[in-house]
Amino acid sequence: MIHENTDIERLFKRYYQPMYRVAKGILYDQDESKDVVSDVFAKVFEEGIILLPETEEGYLIRAVRNHCLNIIAHKDIRERTSKLLLNDAETILSEHDETLLDHLMLLIEHLEPPIRRQILRLRHVQGLPFQRIADDLGVSRVTVYHHLSEAINIIKRQLNQARQ
Template structure:
């Protein structure tokens, strides 16, 4: 089989799982699709055809995380809360009340471990790897703590919105 046919077979076999992972992380259909396509484009360019499903999923996860890191703080907030641009006025959100509610929820609505991860990530600007090293936990645990915090914040803000 040719290199291109091998890539097409990988695409047919693994696209759905890769896209699902990208959607879980990004919650943006267009960006998720683009990232998965970029992974396959890089395979095609590099001439790689003998890759595992784990490799493909890791590549998607890493590209998603790189995409999130590249966003400004304001864009990150919008991404994390899945906010539609039409729902907010640029100069008015997040307002002081929303910021106070976020801080209160982080201080009082999260476990100590989860709160510490959030503080290291968003206050100190540390990477997942740095947080994992500082707290002596895995990067996956860091991700799970952040995901939990985001879910708690999303729920709290939607209840009071």
């Protein structure tokens, strides 16, 4: 079990550079890569994870890789949703039509299932991150993204129909 500073220092000196290279190769960002490596070492230390000499390198490299992939997945979800919302917001705001805005509010109120309406509000009214919404509702981030994406598509379709 790693509890002594000498053990964590040994791991740090031996594996920091390979772990950093893996993170940088995935993220292409020096600072974020350093943060990932630090997070992995912090987790090992704080949770007292037992690393056997023959598996410690593999564990640390996999932990860095998985952490990087989680970061990328989170960014991807956030960026896709932002693009969808920006496009919709530009359409709505360019209209300057109060009737359309009233219709938008009504559409949001009638979104089904109720979790879809709740996710839309948590994300865009309260500004909560995907992971927090997922944790609060007991669902996955993918489920949060799916409901948010569906809500936006439903609202977009119905607004387009209302304009015709």
